[in-house]
Amino acid sequence: MTKQLKPNDINSVRIFDAATTRRALRRIAHEIIERNSDLSALVLVGIPARGVALAQRLATDIEAIEKARVETGIIDVSMHRDDVRRRGTLPVVRASQLPHPLDHRIVIIVDDVLFTGRTCRAAMDAIGSFGRPVSIQLAVLIDRGHRELPIRPDYVGKNLPTARTERIRVRLEETDHEPDAVWLEKE
Amino acid sequence: MNSRWTRKDLVGLRELSAEEITLVLETADAFKQVGTREVKKVPALQGKTLINLFIEPSTRTRTSFELAAKRLSADIVNISAATSSLTKGETLKDTAKVLEANHADIIVLRHSSAGAAHFLATRVRASVINAGDGAHEHPTQGLLDLYTIREKKGTFAGLQVAIIGDILFSRVARSNIFALLKMGARVTLVGPSTLVPREFEQLGAKVSHEVDEVLPTADVVNLLRIQHERQRKEYFPGISEYIRFFGLTKERAKLLKPDCLIMHPGPINRGVEIDSELADGAQSVIFDQVTNGLAVRMAVLYLCAGIATP
Numbered sequence: 001m002t003k004q005l006k007p008n009d010i011n012s013v014r015i016f017d018a019a020t021t022r023r024a025l026r027r028i029a030h031e032i033i034e035r036n037s038d039l040s041a042l043v044l045v046g047i048p049a050r051g052v053a054l055a056q057r058l059a060t061d062i063e064a065i066e067k068a069r070v071e072t073g074i075i076d077v078s079m080h081r082d083d084v085r086r087r088g089t090l091p092v093v094r095a096s097q098l099p100h101p102l103d104h105r106i107v108i109i110v111d112d113v114l115f116t117g118r119t120c121r122a123a124m125d126a127i128g129s130f131g132r133p134v135s136i137q138l139a140v141l142i143d144r145g146h147r148e149l150p151i152r153p154d155y156v157g158k159n160l161p162t163a164r165t166e167r168i169r170v171r172l173e174e175t176d177h178e179p180d181a182v183w184l185e186k187e
Numbered sequence: 188m189n190s191r192w193t194r195k196d197l198v199g200l201r202e203l204s205a206e207e208i209t210l211v212l213e214t215a216d217a218f219k220q221v222g223t224r225e226v227k228k229v230p231a232l233q234g235k236t237l238i239n240l241f242i243e244p245s246t247r248t249r250t251s252f253e254l255a256a257k258r259l260s261a262d263i264v265n266i267s268a269a270t271s272s273l274t275k276g277e278t279l280k281d282t283a284k285v286l287e288a289n290h291a292d293i294i295v296l297r298h299s300s301a302g303a304a305h306f307l308a309t310r311v312r313a314s315v316i317n318a319g320d321g322a323h324e325h326p327t328q329g330l331l332d333l334y335t336i337r338e339k340k341g342t343f344a345g346l347q348v349a350i351i352g353d354i355l356f357s358r359v360a361r362s363n364i365f366a367l368l369k370m371g372a373r374v375t376l377v378g379p380s381t382l383v384p385r386e387f388e389q390l391g392a393k394v395s396h397e398v399d400e401v402l403p404t405a406d407v408v409n410l411l412r413i414q415h416e417r418q419r420k421e422y423f424p425g426i427s428e429y430i431r432f433f434g435l436t437k438e439r440a441k442l443l444k445p446d447c448l449i450m451h452p453g454p455i456n457r458g459v460e461i462d463s464e465l466a467d468g469a470q471s472v473i474f475d476q477v478t479n480g481l482a483v484r485m486a487v488l489y490l491c492a493g494i495a496t497p
Contacts, residue, residue: 076217079229079259079489090192090493092210093217093486102225129226 012169015160016182021141024157025054028139029061031155036106039066041134043102045073047111047123048094053174054141055110073098075109077122102131108154112170114140117151142182144168160184192490196308196315199324200366208366211486212334218489219482221258231489232259237293238286239265241318242273245297247453247477248318248328252295255484261293261492279303283311293492296320301358314491322356327487328452329362331480333370335472336407338479339448343370349401351377351433352411352460354387355422359452360411364392377401378433381422398433402442409450410435410460426459435461440470448472 016024036042039062046055052074059070075098078091099105109123124136139155144162162168165187171178192210200208221229237256241249249265256263268274273282279298286294294311296304297318304317304324319325333343340346348367354360354376364387367374374392376383388394395401402408413429423429430436435449440462443449449461449471457463466473 079217079221079231081231090490093214093489095217095220097220125230129221129224129229131225 011186013184013186014181015142015158015184016180018180021157021180021182024141025057026061028155028157029058029065032058032108032139033062033066035137035154038106039068039070041104041106043071043073043099043105043107043133044139045075045098045107045109045123045127047075047077047109047119049175050170050172051109051111053172054112054139055108056174058110058139071099075123075126077119077126080122080126082118082122096126096130098127098130100130102127102133105131105133106135106137107133108137108139110139112141112172113168114138114143114151114153114156115146115168117147117149120151121149141170142168158182163187192494195491195494196304196317197326197487197491198304198308198315198317200326200329200362200369201324203326203366203369205369205371208330208333208370211330211483211490212337214486214490215330215334215479215482218258218485219479221485222478222481228258228260230260232256232261232492235259235261235292235492236290237261237263237295237488237492238291239263239295239318240271240282240286241266241295241297242268242271242279242303243297243299243319244268245318247480248297248325251477251480252316252318252327252484252488255481255488256293258481259485259488261488264291279307280310283307283313287311287313293488316487316491319358322358322361324362324365325358325452326362327480327484328359329366330487331476331483332359332363332409332450332452333366334479334483335450335476336372336448338475339472340406343367343372346372346406347375347404348372348407348409349375349377349405350392350409350411351398351401351435352382353413353422354378354383354411356382356414357411363409364390368392375401375405379423379429399439399442402439402447403444405443405447407448407450408435408443409452411452412454412456412460430459434459435465437462437464440465443470446470450476452476 044055046052055072059072062070076094076096078093137154140153141157143156167185169183171181293314295316301321301323303320308315368391377395451473
């Protein structure tokens with residue numbers, strides 16, 4: 001049972017507001033530019049739903065900084081998850097969109113929260129079915145720890161040590177129609 | 188998009204809500220994309236076993252389900268009427284129980300008796316997918332027809348769909364009627380009065396025996412095959428008579444709107460329901476239907492087999 005906590009609930013702490021979210025993404029955009037000399041090889045691939053919105057924002061930021069367009073895509077991971085039949089409800093499957101061919105490209109997976117790493121593993125498997133990119137990197141807004149797989153993000157908005165029972169609640173204007181914010185909700 | 192799939196089986200479209208139909212069509216969008224990947228296979232149903240139990244002959248539906256299962260990484264076994272123990276007197280329920288004892292997770296059933304899929308679904312724990320039961324329903328064909336219409340026309344609201352031919356014996360017609368009406372399309376059934384009785388109006392469709400009156404306003408015409416195997420007596424004087432009054436000839440096709448879709452569930456009797464050139468013409472989406480059938484069946488298998496088992 002998930003408790004529906006209100007953002008102003010006494011048990012929730014706001015980690016990011018709209019301004020700090022924007023700054024964190026801007027910094028990640030700078031780090032991506034610094035690390036990848038050939039921006040034309042990049043593809044920012046978002047995991048639905050919020051990762052897709054974040055990938056778009058990073059592309060916009062990079063374009064504003066470097067005056068160079070970066071391609072974006074969508075990778076749906078639900079067909080590649082290892083917990084089908086363990087969940088009560090199935091995630092809604094969305095069509096993936098990736099450039100073709102994917103060989104000789106650098107893919108950056110973008111998601112809102114990194115937790116166990118299983119979604120990222122599923123995304124890497126899914127990307128593999130489209131081709132063989134030169135490398136895959138990972139950008140997340142929040143890394144909350146508790147990895148169950150050997151996965152490490154390349155770009156992090158904020159490292160946030162959490163208890164397993166706590167929840168991270170991310171809100172973005174594009175997907176949630178409310179101001180950008182990240183909340184840490186205590187059990 | 189708040190609707191969630193909670194069904195272990197797909198027996199018919201009559202019991203589905205418009206939201207559930209939309210969910211299947213949207214899920215099929217995602218699976219259609221898999222067909223364009225370098226690796227046309229996803230691990231969604233890895234470790235699951237699917238049995239194609241076809242007590243009535245079929246090539247296209249069976250092959251489509253088989254390919255769908257393989258693209259989802261499921262293991263698959265085909266059983267046809269001739270090779271099953273049903274010929275030795277085993278009952279359908281016992282056959283299914285044996286399959287379940289072999290840890291089958293999904294049974295895709297084609298059977299000549301209406302209600303066979305429902306019968307099985309209520310008696311086994313495995314998911315049962317109806318691949319056609321007598322003249323009752325053929326839900327995945329109905330869904331792929333809807334998917335194709337939605338892909339080409341964008342919406343169902345207000346669309347005029349004419350279903351022409353042997354309605355009485357057609358499970359495809361029934362699945363189409365139930366689903367199209369739910370999605371807001373208008374359905375007219377056309378054919379000789381022996382094959383399109385007025386009783387069908389009770390389902391909410393219109394009935395016409397004059398094909399030339401229906402064609403000019405149709406957005407979609409779905410031509411059905413004359414089901415010789417289900418007709419025990421003569422329902423019309425002869426094939427040439429049928430072509431003269433109801434066949435989609437080149438002459439008659441001139442009545443159609445230029446953007447009217449021509450559909451056919453197959454197998455096509457070229458020169459009977461439809462002129463051969465029209466079947467290959469620009470308005471025909473007959474082969475899109477086949478491609479979409481694969482995506483729709485992947486979606487149905489994923490949804491039915493993917494829900495948590497209690």
